[in-house]
Amino acid sequence: MTDRKHELAANLAKVEERIAAACAAAGRPREDVTLIVVTKTYPADDVRILSELGVRHVAENRDQDAAPKAAACSDLPLSWHFVGQLQTNKVRSVVGYADVVQSVDRARLVTALSKEA
Structure with a gap:
């Protein structure tokens, strides 16, 4: 994996974690977002x-x-x-x-x- 791809993957994973946490807190399925x-x-x-x-x-x-x-x-x-x-x-x-x-x-x-x- 290139450095840039690794960087983007790490940033994307952080965003996905935040979305999942927000969905869980709101009682919504992640797939709805x-x-x-x-x-x-x-x-x-x-x-x-x-x-x-x-x-x-x-x-x-x-x-x-x-x-x-x-x-x-x-x-x-x-x-x-x-x-x-x-x-x-x-x-x-x-x-x-x-x-x-x-x-x-x-x-x-x-x-x-x-x-x-």
Whole structure:
């Protein structure tokens, strides 16, 4: 295992432990919670490693970072999420790769997303 893969695996294990503990405290099954890994500022190579480690949901908050990263990882079994404020002029691009837009803050954006979907 590479140093980077080992580092990501260790960090992912810590997050999984925290999720499991929170689920136990809330009396919820772990399977009811979806881990969405936000990969902003990290390269597509890290997304590939995370996919190897079992991550299936990844997110970005900037289209200019997300679009090339999603393209570089299009062969992986990932669900892409767009998080944060989405500008209307970026809708066409985001619809091209994102499976989920996590927040919609204005009616005009709903219309634009509906038109492009």
